[in-house]
Amino acid sequence: xxxxxxxxxxxxxxxxxxxxxxxxxxxxxxxxxxxxxxxxxxxxxxxxxxxxxxxxxxxxxxxxxxxxxxxxxxxxxxxxxxxxxxxxxxxxxxxxxxxxxxxxxxxxxxxxxxxxxxxxxxxxxxxxxxxxxxxxxxxxxxxxxxxxxxxxxxxxxxxxxxxxxxxxxxxxxxxxxxxxxxxxxxxxxxxxxxxxxxxxxxxxxxxxxxxxxxxxxxxxxxxxxxxxxxxxxxxxxxxxxxxxxxxxxxxxxxxxxxxxxxxxxxxxxxxxxxxxxxxxxxxxxxxxxxxxxxxxxxxxxxxxxxxxxxxxxxxxxxxxxxxxxxxxxxxxxxxxxxxxxxxxxxxxxxxxxxxxxxxxxxxxxxxxxxxxxxxxxxxxxxxxxxxxxxxxxxxxxxxxxxxxxxxxxxxxxxxxxxxxxxxxxxxxxxxxxxxxxxxxxxxxxxxxxxxxxxxxxxxxxxxxxx
Amino acid sequence: xxxxxxxxxxxxxxxxxxxxxxxxxxxxxxxxxxxxxxxxxxxxxxxxxxxxxxxxxxxxxxxxxxxxxxxxxxxxxxxxxxxxxxxxxxxxxxxxxxxxxxxxxxxxxxxxxxxxx
Numbered sequence: 001x002x003x004x005x006x007x008x009x010x011x012x013x014x015x016x017x018x019x020x021x022x023x024x025x026x027x028x029x030x031x032x033x034x035x036x037x038x039x040x041x042x043x044x045x046x047x048x049x050x051x052x053x054x055x056x057x058x059x060x061x062x063x064x065x066x067x068x069x070x071x072x073x074x075x076x077x078x079x080x081x082x083x084x085x086x087x088x089x090x091x092x093x094x095x096x097x098x099x100x101x102x103x104x105x106x107x108x109x110x111x112x113x114x115x116x117x118x119x120x121x122x123x124x125x126x127x128x129x130x131x132x133x134x135x136x137x138x139x140x141x142x143x144x145x146x147x148x149x150x151x152x153x154x155x156x157x158x159x160x161x162x163x164x165x166x167x168x169x170x171x172x173x174x175x176x177x178x179x180x181x182x183x184x185x186x187x188x189x190x191x192x193x194x195x196x197x198x199x200x201x202x203x204x205x206x207x208x209x210x211x212x213x214x215x216x217x218x219x220x221x222x223x224x225x226x227x228x229x230x231x232x233x234x235x236x237x238x239x240x241x242x243x244x245x246x247x248x249x250x251x252x253x254x255x256x257x258x259x260x261x262x263x264x265x266x267x268x269x270x271x272x273x274x275x276x277x278x279x280x281x282x283x284x285x286x287x288x289x290x291x292x293x294x295x296x297x298x299x300x301x302x303x304x305x306x307x308x309x310x311x312x313x314x315x316x317x318x319x320x321x322x323x324x325x326x327x328x329x330x331x332x333x334x335x336x337x338x339x340x341x342x343x344x345x346x347x348x349x350x351x352x353x354x355x356x357x358x359x360x361x362x363x364x365x366x367x368x369x370x371x372x373x374x375x376x377x378x379x380x381x382x383x384x385x386x387x388x389x390x391x392x393x394x395x396x397x398x399x400x401x402x403x404x405x406x407x408x409x410x411x412x413x414x415x416x417x418x419x420x421x422x423x424x425x426x427x428x429x430x431x432x433x434x435x436x437x438x439x440x441x442x443x444x445x446x447x448x449x450x451x452x453x454x455x456x457x458x459x460x461x462x463x464x465x466x
Numbered sequence: 467x468x469x470x471x472x473x474x475x476x477x478x479x480x481x482x483x484x485x486x487x488x489x490x491x492x493x494x495x496x497x498x499x500x501x502x503x504x505x506x507x508x509x510x511x512x513x514x515x516x517x518x519x520x521x522x523x524x525x526x527x528x529x530x531x532x533x534x535x536x537x538x539x540x541x542x543x544x545x546x547x548x549x550x551x552x553x554x555x556x557x558x559x560x561x562x563x564x565x566x567x568x569x570x571x572x573x574x575x576x577x578x579x580x581x582x583x
Contacts, residue, residue, distance in 0.1 A: 056537035069559020077567025099557040106547035249525035251502035354514030
């Protein structure tokens, strides 16, 4: 081995170790920043190492690519608002998966067009390459659709039609069939490009029928696929650091998918093929359950001002209304009056794992006030006012009380155990899943209609004068 | 895994993988999966969004594969592969830089106690 090769391999080894240490740092907010700096340093070393590679003849396009990518990435990193985190993440899954797919296609092209010896394209290599390309392509289009749904470019409601699952399964079977055929006959160029096209199409069709409320699962799953596509790239190129980093990403996404599914008491198959929130499941709602009690702003303000403990329960509505800073202001006013303020965060609140935590942290809420489901539920019976902001299904008591409900068994934040519940809601409409929420009809619950940000800001003033 | 296997694995730039190298790569994959599971299951839900953007940035390491493809010219590399490699470099770099910048930005917001502005 020449010295360049040693240098490159050592830079990769160092990067692998630093990546793992970086992720280890994420086990606590105090160590997370330092961990990320280690990972960043590892990445830099790996890139510098790679630039030493003996096969590189021209640096022009590499440098243009690096500059262009850095500019795009930095611009996105600096200007994307925290409320748009899910969209940005979906887009980055698409980019990562697309890069993996392109590397695979470039390799395949080089082999089949005489730039590399065709004899080297054996079954194992074709297997890894096919896997990389298939997974990469479907994740690219799938993530783009997810991005479109989150950004509001594509309707968020599930798009369903008759025979959808059968059609999708057939498409997947044909794609995988072509992939297996290619492992045995790597030189079959036309089946290769057909597989590529079908994989792109399958990605679209896979995500279209999934409703926005299920996005946390879909995001995690696409995260996992993008990672595994990168790991497969490692197998194709015989590069260990790619295998390690891709596998870490893949498993992180996988673990998150499982956590998100558990938080909704559903299986991954059910999320992918159940088309939750469609007309069929909405019909299962139990209909009218009495009258909702509307409360006045002043009453709520007085109630909160003289409370001992207030718990805020945020949902996706908090993000759409950009109300995180207004919540913080209200909490400030309450705390200055001696009220204990806490936040209860459901794992699937929002559109991606941890979405609500980031939003509240942005508004300067200390993380010691953010509580997980299991920690906060025992506190509701001693809570004077539970304030639900733009959340619906995660506080739906039907999940606990009604075994025939479509969300039965889903762990919920038990706000109905609080002495009083205030629900901030835009209007009388149903939640995203189209389910009726019995919480809204309970005697303990008061409804406060209007834009969440607007309402909270008014509450700040009202509490100050209470 | 003997040293020969490792050196074969290390030396493979973009050539075919031998049987031994594939087995060694599977070892790496299995160990990384195990380690990943251990490390990532300790990340609290509080940091799940930064986790996702961090792993995203890290898996942008596929950049190193794209760089080699985008930079190769001469008899053994094709123009088509170079163009695809170039696009892959742009995509991966965007993920690496964007991912790390945004992860840093998020982590800076997480504070134990309130700080006065």
